Amino acid sequence: MKTRDRLRIAMQKSGRLTEPALELLKRCGLTFRQSRDKLFCFGEGEPVDLLLVRDDDIPGLIAQGVCDLGIVGRNVLDEFALTAGRDVAPLAEWRALGFGRCRLSIAVPQEMDYRAPSDLAGLRIATSYPGLLGAWLRGQGVGAGVVTLAGSVEIAPRLGTADLICDLVQSGGTLAANQLRETEVLLESEAVLAGPQTLPADERGDMIELLFRRLDGVIQVRE
Ligand code: ATP
Ligand code: ZN
Numbered sequence: 001m002k003t004r005d006r007l008r009i010a011m012q013k014s015g016r017l018t019e020p021a022l023e024l025l026k027r028c029g030l031t032f033r034q035s036r037d038k039l040f041c042f043g044e045g046e047p048v049d050l051l052l053v054r055d056d057d058i059p060g061l062i063a064q065g066v067c068d069l070g071i072v073g074r075n076v077l078d079e080f081a082l083t084a085g086r087d088v089a090p091l092a093e094w095r096a097l098g099f100g101r102c103r104l105s106i107a108v109p110q111e112m113d114y115r116a117p118s119d120l121a122g123l124r125i126a127t128s129y130p131g132l133l134g135a136w137l138r139g140q141g142v143g144a145g146v147v148t149l150a151g152s153v154e155i156a157p158r159l160g161t162a163d164l165i166c167d168l169v170q171s172g173g174t175l176a177a178n179q180l181r182e183t184e185v186l187l188e189s190e191a192v193l194a195g196p197q198t199l200p201a202d203e204r205g206d207m208i209e210l211l212f213r214r215l216d217g218v219i220q221v222r223e
């Protein structure tokens with residue numbers, strides 16, 4: 001592949017992380033002009049462009065070298081690490097960005113008598129995070145069925161397709177609306193800046209170092 005001389009950062013095209021990510025980059029002194037097809041945002045001052053995609057595609061795009069960095073939830077990054085396979089380049093979480101906070105939790109029907117993870121043995125758990133859930137179950141020494149769903153995980157117990165769920169929780173409102181109760185937190189998540197474990201040794205590497213310094217300033221000021 002021809003090496004690029006501009007830095008390319010992947011971010012969510014439209015969703016919870018889009019506005020705060022753009023705001024953060026703006027505070028780092030980066031401004032962009034959007035392409036007609038809304039796939040790219042071209043940097044106006046610095047040689048940094050954005051690629052606007054679904055959040056689930058971001059780790060793969062970094063691993064393939066299509067993008068140098070990505071802004072994505074830790075939940076998506078860690079799930080990718082657990083499910084991508086051995087031949088895929090490992091990624092690193094370079095910075096935690098302080099927005100998009102949520103947690104990946106086990107939630108059970110309100111009336112279920114839950115005391116400890118061992119109570120989950122033999123039950124079916126619906127989730128969009130089979131890698132993270134599977135790793136947690138193994139760590140707990142619990143054998144449970146994992147039902148992988150792309151979305152609407154919270155309605156699975158009412159539909160009868162699973163006994164309980166493992167899903168992202170922010171306020172708990174969605175759980176309450178579905179008569180579910182949070183019992184275990186598997187992962188505390190927020191948006192992170194992800195990249196390859198080894199950063200490029202060319203001008204893009206210098207640009208990344210500069211971006212890290214600016215980010216550290218902005219994040220420190222905010223905290
Ligand atoms: P896409 O179309 O990009 O695939 P999506 O529906 O998967 O979008 P969003 O719902 O916008 O994604 O969530 C993006 C990220 O926001 C999540 O991966 C997670 O890191 C974070 N997040 C914060 N709070 C929540 C929440 N309550 N539910 C889901 N995600 C949350
Ligand atoms: Zn997604």
